[in-house]
Amino acid sequence: MRFETKTAKAMPCRLLTCFTASVILLSACGEKKDKKPAPADAKKTAIPKVDAFIVQTRSFAESIEVPGTIIANESTEIQPEVSGRIISLNVAEGKYVTKGSLIAKLYDADLQAQLKKLQVQLQIANTNEERSAQLLRIQGISKADYDASLLNVNNIKADIDIIRTSIARTEIRAPFNGKLGLRNISPGAYISPGTIIAVINKVDQLKLDFTVPEKYTSQIKVNQLVQFKFEGSNKTYEARVMASESSVTETTRSLKVRAAIQSKDDVILPGAFAKVQLNFAPDPNAILIPTQAVVPQARGKKVILYKGGTASFVDVSTGVRDSSYIQITEGLKAGDTVVVTGLLSTRPDAKIGINKIINQ
Structure with missing residues (x-):
């Protein structure tokens, strides 16, 4: 009898314990059912954004500066x-x-x-x-x-x-x-025949000698006007091309050109160093892009194009450049979209997005 009484008293405690565990288990299951799976887009890496430049043609007059020397018309x-x-x-x-x-x-x-x-x-x-x-x-x-x-x-x-x-x-x-x-x-x-008594210069007409890189030789014409400056004067003088050498110098790959100085000024002395400015005929269809858009390579140069949301690396040939822009002679055409930022982190065929378009 005592045994039955203890068993009857213990039964309600066991039932209460089981009920509590069931409630906790159901609650946990309910919480798991309430949690929704994370969207697939959140697990993907964000597409990098870059700035771009749309290629356009425009008129561009190329000019270069080369060293020169003022010489006398005759000197001996x-x-x-x-x-x-x-x-x-x-x-x-x-x-x-x-x-x-x-x-x-x-x-x-x-x-x-x-x-x-x-x-x-x-x-x-x-x-x-x-x-x-x-x-x-x-x-x-x-x-x-x-x-x-x-x-x-x-x-x-x-x-x-x-x-x-x-x-x-x-x-x-x-x-x-x-x-x-x-x-x-x-x-x-x-004195002997090797002794120099003095030097005589015919200075009523002075000349200007300068060299032009091989790539510009076809743009040098007889009677073409060039401008020059020299130390000791802030004025800009003009000279007219007289003639050029019959061949390009092999060691320097440049052509020597001689011009007759148009101005007569006593401050211009034979032997003076001159900075010669050459202005060539403008190219109406020149392609210029920001300088930072060009990626130097071991063999040549490349730019990154934005094509349908991917990065495409293309080879280009360059011409003259200044502090902001560089001329592209081969590899690009009008309408191409060139990437100008994030060049080091962009890989070929990688997905990219446009942050903003830089105007020319």
């Missing part, structure tokens, strides 16, 4: 033809001289003495030749004897011409009208 170093001691020096430093002006005179007393000796011999030879001619007319001598006397006259005349030429070489004269530079010797100095 005044040097003697023979060795000797200077007895007279007439170098007016920094002054203009006319063609034929005597610059320097070398010692020629020995040559003058030889000339006088030959002149005396010529007088005697002429007298003998006249006598021989008279004797020949009366057949007093043979024709061979007369020819010998005439030959002697001609030989002495030739020797006199040689001496006079040697004397002329002792006189150093200006080869053309020009401006003398600084003299490098003093009176009494012994």
Whole structure:
């Protein structure tokens, strides 16, 4: 009897425990049923957004700056033809001289003495030749004897011409009208053919020499005007193309061009360094894109195009550039959409979106 009583009392506790567990279990199941699965889009990676540029053609005038040198129309170093001691020096430093002006005179007393000796011999030879001619007319001598006397006259005349030429070489004269530079010797100095007495420049017409890269050689024309500046002056001067070399220099792959300076200004000096500005004919259908849109590669250059929501890498050839834009000569056409941001993180054929369009 006692056993049954304890069992009857314990039954309600067990039932209560089971009921509580059932309620908790049902609640948990209800919570699991209430939770909805996360949408599939939330699990996908977000598509990166980039800025883009729409390619358009426009007129573009290309210009480049190249180094140049101002030169005189004529320039030469005044040097003697023979060795000797200077007895007279007439170098007016920094002054203009006319063609034929005597610059320097070398010692020629020995040559003058030889000339006088030959002149005396010529007088005697002429007298003998006249006598021989008279004797020949009366057949007093043979024709061979007369020819010998005439030959002697001609030989002495030739020797006199040689001496006079040697004397002329002792006189150093200006080869053309020009401006003398600084003299490098003093009176009494012994000079040789390698000695430079002074430099003379013909500065009434100055020229401009400059080099053009090989790719622009076809755009250089005779009579084309170019502009240049040089240190020491803020003015812009003009020069007209005269001629160019017949071939491109192999070492530098450039063409040497010569132009005649149109302005005459005393501040322009031969030998001065010049910055030459070349402006070429405009291209009405040039393609320009932002400079940062070009991706350098080990072999060539690429740009990223936006095509149907994906990134497409294409090879391009470039031309001139400035601080903002670069010219594309091959690889793009009008209407293409070029990616200009996020270039390092964009992979070929990757999905991308447009954040905004950058205007040209």
